[in-house]
Amino acid sequence: MLKLYHNPISGNSRRVWIALLEKEIPFEEIVVKLDGDQLTPEFLEISPFHHIPVLVDDDFTLVESLAILDYLETEYSQNPLLPTEAKALATVRMVEMVTVNELSPILTRLSSEMMGFTKEPQKLEQAKQKAHTVLKFFESLLGERPYFSSNCLTRADIVAGTIVPWLPSLGLPLDNYPKLSAWIERLVQRETWQKTQPSQEALEAFIPQWETLMKAYLPQ
Template identity: 65%
Template sequence: MLKLYHIPLSANSRRVWITLLEKGLPFEEIVLKLDGDQYQSEFLEISPFHHIPVLVDDGFRVVESLAILDYLEAKYPTPSLMPTDTKAIATVRMVELVTINELLPPTIRLTSQALGVLENAPQKVEKAHQQVLTVLDFFESLLGDSPYFASEFLTLGDIAAGTVVPQLPSIGVSLDDYPKLKAWCDRLMARDSWQKTQPSPEAIATSLPQIKALMKAYLM
């Protein structure tokens, strides 16, 4: 059976979790704690970079969330989460990589500011806010008239971006100027996989001290 080592509050973990649910795959969920499980020797044996999530399939390990998504799509192609048109494939890849490289870093900074982790740094916060808006402009244009990125059906791009964009209003980034993205978020949040993996306020509150510590370390 597939084994998923992850932290439910992590966007990186959640995108793999959602993919497993969307594909209807049985898996063993091994939940790591935010207080340092990823640095324990047992976990470092399967993830020497202490990154989460990790997928283990009959002894074969896959690290890095996008690599895990590719693995699941290749091994379990039904239902498909990747279009076949070349331009659509490129769009999905762009959304995945822009989410990881361009959206997550400033989102973490804005989240840190909202949680009071950062010292007062208005210029850095404004820069992060503008970086997020640049991504939202890009995503709004990519959606066009499609319900999902480059497709009539859910794709890996939607799963990657969909673990970050719907959370932006909670850290002060409004989606009111992005009607297509806003409707897309509503579409995602109505899916069972998003509802099942959405962290509860209680889980967030319980983990808040560890979340703050991790974000402070990330930004140092």
């Protein structure tokens, strides 16, 4: 059986977690506490960069969430999460890469400012402006469809959907993005989103670990 090493608070982990559930693939869930578990010799053997998630399939070990999603889509064909039509597939890839390369660092900056770990108004404003560029792009990509690139859920929705819904709680309201707001409502009603949504208790318990992680990963 597949083994998923992850932490429920991690957006990177959650996208793999949701994909496994959406594709109905049996797996064993192994929670890695980010207060030092990720630095143990045992964990470094399977994740030399001490990152989560990690997926182990018998003797094959994968790191990096997008690579894991590729593997799941190819190795486990049920309930596909990638379209086959060229434009739809390209749209999925665009959304994935924009989320990872542009939006994820912004989320880190907003989180750090919200929790008081950094106080850099200029960088905060730059991050918000960049976020609005991404949100306008996503709003235009959605068009009149319920999901990105398709009438059905794809990986684009999973990857972006583990980041975008957090933005209002970090001081970035989505009032000017009605299509994105409606898209979020559709996502959070799905059983897989509800099952993987971190509880308030889990979020509060994670706060003491967040400052250390921010010092290591916050974009300069």
